[in-house]
Amino acid sequence: MTTTDGDITHYTYRVTWSVEDDEYVATCLEFPSLSWLANTQEDALRGLRQLLADVIDDLRSSHEPIPEPLSSRVYSGKFNLRVGEQLHRKLAMEAAAENLSLNQYILRRLSNAS
DSSP states (O other): OOOSSOOGGGSOEEEEEETTTTEEEEEETTEEEEEEEESSHHHHHHHHHHHHHHHHHHHHHTTOOOOOOGGGOOOOSOOOOOOOHHHHHHHHHHHHHTTOOHHHHHHHHHHHHO
16 A cells, blocks of 8 residues: 555654663654664654655655555454464353353453553
8 A cells, every 4th residue: 555645744653762772763663674763752753754754755766655654544443363272262251251242252351451
């Protein structure tokens, strides 16, 4: 998928302190191989955003796909998850003990985990 507007402000950024580097490190979820180190959070984010703009320009000029921002993606609300037979049985039994469908039980467990 590609982004049509190329607006780098729509991407998902994180700036954290790196003990190993003794600096702030900025990362972008949609571009996991990119990062930028700086002495301040603001400089780390600014550096990464400039790097990202350059990378998107390069991708665009070479006609390569540009990752779509996570915030722009459409999600169906469904996903398939494979678990082992023993875990499936255990979850089904726990759901039955609470008089819930397996789907309702797992949704409740996932909601409580966050």
